[in-house]
Amino acid sequence: MPRLIGLTGDGAAAEAMRQIDPDVVAAYPITPQTEIVERFAEFVADGLVNTEFVAVESEHSAMSACCGSAAAGARTITCTSSQGLALMHEVLYIAAGNRLPIVLINVNRTLSAPLNIHCDHSDSMGSRDSGWIQLYCENVQEVYDTVIQAVRIAEHPQVMLPVMVNLDGFVLSHSVERLELLDDEEVREFVGPFRPVVDLLDLEHPPALGALVAPEFHFEHKYAQWLAIDGARAVIEGVGREFGERFGRNYGLLDPYRLEDAELALVVLGSTAGTARVVVDDLRERGIRAGMLRIRCFRPFPADEIVEALKGKKAVAIMDRAGTQGGEGGPVFGEVRAALYTRGVFLPVINYIYGLGGRDVPAASVARVFTHLGQVAEAGRVDRAVNYLDLRGWN
Amino acid sequence: MSELAESKPAAGSKIAAPPRGLPGWLEIPLGGILVEPGNAVEYRTGSWRTRRPIHDPGKCTSCMICWLYCPDDAIVVREQKVVGVDKDHCKGCGICARECPVKGAMTMAEGGAY
Numbered sequence: 001m002p003r004l005i006g007l008t009g010d011g012a013a014a015e016a017m018r019q020i021d022p023d024v025v026a027a028y029p030i031t032p033q034t035e036i037v038e039r040f041a042e043f044v045a046d047g048l049v050n051t052e053f054v055a056v057e058s059e060h061s062a063m064s065a066c067c068g069s070a071a072a073g074a075r076t077i078t079c080t081s082s083q084g085l086a087l088m089h090e091v092l093y094i095a096a097g098n099r100l101p102i103v104l105i106n107v108n109r110t111l112s113a114p115l116n117i118h119c120d121h122s123d124s125m126g127s128r129d130s131g132w133i134q135l136y137c138e139n140v141q142e143v144y145d146t147v148i149q150a151v152r153i154a155e156h157p158q159v160m161l162p163v164m165v166n167l168d169g170f171v172l173s174h175s176v177e178r179l180e181l182l183d184d185e186e187v188r189e190f191v192g193p194f195r196p197v198v199d200l201l202d203l204e205h206p207p208a209l210g211a212l213v214a215p216e217f218h219f220e221h222k223y224a225q226w227l228a229i230d231g232a233r234a235v236i237e238g239v240g241r242e243f244g245e246r247f248g249r250n251y252g253l254l255d256p257y258r259l260e261d262a263e264l265a266l267v268v269l270g271s272t273a274g275t276a277r278v279v280v281d282d283l284r285e286r287g288i289r290a291g292m293l294r295i296r297c298f299r300p301f302p303a304d305e306i307v308e309a310l311k312g313k314k315a316v317a318i319m320d321r322a323g324t325q326g327g328e329g330g331p332v333f334g335e336v337r338a339a340l341y342t343r344g345v346f347l348p349v350i351n352y353i354y355g356l357g358g359r360d361v362p363a364a365s366v367a368r369v370f371t372h373l374g375q376v377a378e379a380g381r382v383d384r385a386v387n388y389l390d391l392r393g394w395n
Numbered sequence: 396m397s398e399l400a401e402s403k404p405a406a407g408s409k410i411a412a413p414p415r416g417l418p419g420w421l422e423i424p425l426g427g428i429l430v431e432p433g434n435a436v437e438y439r440t441g442s443w444r445t446r447r448p449i450h451d452p453g454k455c456t457s458c459m460i461c462w463l464y465c466p467d468d469a470i471v472v473r474e475q476k477v478v479g480v481d482k483d484h485c486k487g488c489g490i491c492a493r494e495c496p497v498k499g500a501m502t503m504a505e506g507g508a509y
Contacts, residue, residue, distance in 0.1 A: 099426035160425060198428055208429035220420035221427050227420075 002180040002247070009143045009172035010035035012179055013079065013105045013165075016147035018043045019187035022103075023074035023194070026054035026065035031117045032169040033081040033107040059084035063091035063102075070100035071209050073196035075151065078102065081169060082109035085123045089130070095162045096131025097225060098209050099198070101154035102162040104132070105147060108270065108321075109169040110357045118358020119169040121269065121321040125331045131225055133163040133232055134299040136269040138255070140177035143167045145249055148182075151191045152239045159232045160197055161225075168271040170358065182247060190246065229300045236297055253302040255294040256309055258284060262291025263314040264373040267306075267336055269295050272319060272354075272361050279366045290370055295332065303339035310340065314377035315348045317369050321355045329353070329386040348382045354389035365390050436484070440467060444487030444507035450479050454500040461491035461501055482509055 007015065014036045017025065025044075029037045044053040052074075056062045062078050070076040080088060085106055095102050110120040124134060133153060137143045143165070150163040167173055182190075198207060213221060237252050244250030255273070258280050259265060266276050273294040283290040293309050295302070310316055318337070320330020327334065333351035340349065352369050355361045369389065376382055388394045424430050457477045462470040469485040471478050480491075487507055495501040 097426060098428075197425060205430065206432050208432070209426070211427060211429050213427045216417055217423060217427070220418075220423055223420045224423070224425070 002182055005179050005181055006176045007140060007179045007181075008035065008174050008176050009137075009140045009167045010107065010174065011039060012140045012144035013147055013167070014039035014043070015179075015181060016144045016187070017077055017105075018049055019182070019184050020075070020077065020148065020151055020191055021049045021188070022051055022077045022151075024052045024054065024066070024069035024076045025078060026056050026062045026069065026076070027078045027080070028056050028059050028062050028084060030059070030081045030084040032109060032119075032173045033079050033084070033105070035173065036079045036105060036107070059087040060091060063088040063095065063104075066102045066104075067091060067095050067098065067100055070095070070102050070196075071098065071198060071200045073194070073199035073201055075155070075194040076100075076102045077105070077151075079105035079107070081107040082111055082117075082123045085127060086111060089127060092127050092130040092132060092162075094210065097221070099160040099225070099228070100162060101160055103147065103150045103154055104162060104164045105143075106164050106166050107169045107173045108166050114357075116357040117169070119171050119271075119321070120356045120358070121166070122323070122356075124164060124166050125322040127164070128299055128331060131161065131229060132299060133159075133161055133229060133236070133297070134166060135163065135236075135297055136166045136295065137168075137172065138271055138273045138294060138296075140172055140175070140179050141249070142251070143172060144179060144181070145243060145247075145251065148187055148190060149236075149239045149243055149251065153232065153236055155194055155196075156232075156235045156239075157195075157197055159228055159235050161228055161232060166270065171271045180249075186247070190243070233297070233300050233302060251296065253295075253297040254305055254309060255296050257292040257294065259291035259293055259309060261289060263289040264370055264377060265291045265293055265310060265313045265316045266319060266366070266369065266373075267293045267295065267310070267316060267332065268319040269298060269332060270321065272321070272366070275361055275363050275366055276319075279363050279370065282363070283367070283370055288370070288374070298332070301335055301339075303335070304343075306336055307339050307343045307345055310336075310347070311345045313347055315350070315373045317373050318349060318351050319369070320351060320353050323353050323356070333386070348376045348380065350376060350382055350384070351386045352389045353386070353391075359390060361389070439483045440486050441469075441481075441483045442507075444485060446487045446489060446503045446505055447507055447509055448480050448485065448487070448489070448491050449502050449504050450477065451500050451502070452478070454497055456497055456500070458496060460494050460496060464490050464494045466490065 154163040240251030276292045280290045318333040329351035469481040492501045
């Protein structure tokens, strides 16, 4: 029977890790992820898990240790944030390229400079092309549920790729929310035993990992990797569905809200979706056909599904909690717009960069995006593609 | 050989055909893993050579210094005598000739081909 408790996002992630009871956790503390490592270190010290906890000296070492342990056939989890993820960057590609099913819980925090410990998505967006599956959570319950699902997704024999579970720093990591905690047994049964495809400790058939690959083969390996992450879509949906059948909460690639008959739509990742739901409800009461599409799975990018969900809308605003310095708008904007237009769906799309460095995103601000969307829909054309929400001195 | 590796572009296509004879993406091991041990011998690093060591058995004392120093295990030894160089794996680095204590027993010549 599930148990109802109040817990922070970091606490929920740590609880999920305790119940998964991974073979190895190698992690280094960093705000706002520290609480996960602290709590899990306590679980280890109290003998509640059988995990080998490796207290490393940096995140580069953390991810390197994770690569080694996953290659040796051990179920491996780590967690980080911001500069920590940046320091892991080099090794992220190695984890993905060597097809190591590591789970990384990333607490979204902006990248320095200016130095700031608060939420935006610039850390994980910086590693969006590293070959990791990226899932973004809306609330504490989803953080807990997704960490559990991530193990299954990563280790699926047709996927064999690392998974990054993202939760918004402080907004989720340090906010206490209602959490339905599953039984330890239920979680262990759901994740099952780890059956590694690669096992460095297989003495009968000793393999070697990370060997030099010449130009004659490198491209073929990258193609196999592309197909694997592409094919992960079905596995992410399948695992989310199975989780729903067992525990009553369904998960997919996308999470639309009052979208079907909507004329104005917001596309959003992470916790801002919660605020957007309130705004959508409010606008609906006032007769405005507003809707929201939350992208839960950003990598692999569900282009077909997004276009299917958005086509027919009068105007769409893409919310980006990260910029692409020197690019045109944010990363989500670029990809969603490209997906629409390459499929011949030419509807007016605007971009809002918002919430950088922990800038609060109140409902009134989200409502202003819908006001702008209404103007775009009425004019039938985009007045300004890239916009900045609540940025002083900009209008 | 899979269909992919052997597939040819449609007639009249200006796209160059992929290189023949090597396995396609589906046939290579996951993540570039080497699935069997001891297969470095199959990688003919001798093709990298731009200079080649010349062994003179008349001068060589089989002191084994070259064998000890060779980073590619490319000094061929039979019955405790140095008999020559493994042409398939010698990269032509020249360490053997540099370390050889006997003048002229191992010398480097320009060009990789023997």
